[in-house]
Amino acid sequence: MPVALAVRNLSKSFGALAVTDNVSFAVNDGEILGVIGPNGAGKTTLFGLLAGNIVPSAGAIEFLGEDVTALPPHERARRGIARTYQVPRPFGHMTVYENLMVAARFGGRLDLDDAGPWVDRVLAMTGMQREAATLAGRLPLLMRKRHELARALAMRPRLLLVDEVAAGLTDEEVNQFIALIQAIRKTGVTVVWIEHVMKTMLTATDRLIALHSGRLLASGAPQDVFASPEVRRVYLGA
């Protein structure tokens, strides 16, 4: 299977503090890779490095065979890297439809004629048709989370970086998100997914990596990573 994303010896320090420490991993095309780790493990920083908000201190990021390490965020977005935030950050003074439109037009590089129908499809896929005309800043939490995913999807990404959707949701709602993300993957999108809720990660991902203090602790099949002594020590203190 071809590699969609390859991360090589990636490091980021803020002063003396290494938030990401010599991390290397690869994600195959069409795969769902879960990222786990305790608070402060460097998971969200890793997403910042991949999306381009954070400039690495060392290392390289290769996306679809191209070195994107030096590219600014908007160039990475246009190449197909989309990122969501744990605390959704919609353009609050714009409607849901407008939010998706800017994502489709800029990130998705669609022209006006194609952007409209595409946004309609994304709204249907994410179950947000009825919210299309709502100001995104006024959406309730669950809808905000869905909107965050919908807007990323509107960019027609090749790689979707999902940062914690399960927190604060009921099991039923989490299952809806799992189904949605798996449906997105079926359309050919590669997914990297950070989650705190272990149950979700076990069932919903193809492979896991575990981070601790910025370092890669373990990687492999979900059950194997959970069973590994290093991960158990970090999580259970055992």
Add this chain to the structure above:
Amino acid sequence: MTDDDVYWALIDVANGLISGTMLGGYYAIIAIGLTLTFGVMRLVNLAHGDWLVFSAYLSLVFLSLVPISPLYTLIGVVPVMYGVGYALQRLLLNRVSVQAMEQKGMSTSFGLMSPILVTFGMSIVLAQGLLAGFSSNTQVIRNELSYSAIQLSEDLSVSTLRLTFFCVAVAILVLTALLLRATHVGRAIRAASDDAEIAPLMGMRPARIYATASGISLAIAGVAGVMVGMTRPFQPFDGPQFLLVAFGVVILGGMGSLAGSLVGGILLGVVQILAGTYFGPSAQLVGGYMLILAVLALKPQGLFAR
């Protein structure tokens, strides 16, 4: 009180409301550019008034080249000022913007300060440049409109020039609102103003979006400058006066609100004219500032704050 007294008292009020409203449209045009750049990128452009005066001179230059009616110089002034705004933002202001400073790890308050210092310097350079180029002689853009008035009734009239400007102001407001609401570029500007960190993740280039917003801002300042020049005599150092008017309007209407700049402008205009009518010319300024103080005390974020 006789019927006659009542009639004239009403005429005074009506005249005050009409000329105040007309003045308000003119004030709004002066303020829109300022409120737009603040709303979009938290940039307070202290040279806004100087660019306005610069545009008035630019209009004079065009008039010296081709003998046309002054309003037609807008065809030249507006695109030139758009280009100036775009280039300034791209080459200079983007480097010192609050966003750039935050990215370099500076605090937000430092970030907000740096473009203020830079545009303050720009204001001095512009005024001195105009002085060197055009001398300190008072200039005026001659036009026929300022001599004519439209008679509304026997005792009520409105200056044709002011009415024209009011209509232009409303047209510019509507066009700007439409541009922001319904176009590709406008949505990008609104997105970047909502969350400058997220916009690039959606594929937008803030540097270019900000440059476009600055271009629009100075293009509108260009319209304001030509109007100012057609209304009253001007000199190279008049910029700060217009900056003050713009600040007043923006405080009243709320930073970043287009509708607020029209309402704020009209409020300021009406209060100034009525204060002048009842308490003499010296009360005009005092009345305006008292209104601003009252709004600052009661609704400091402005009447139409986002």
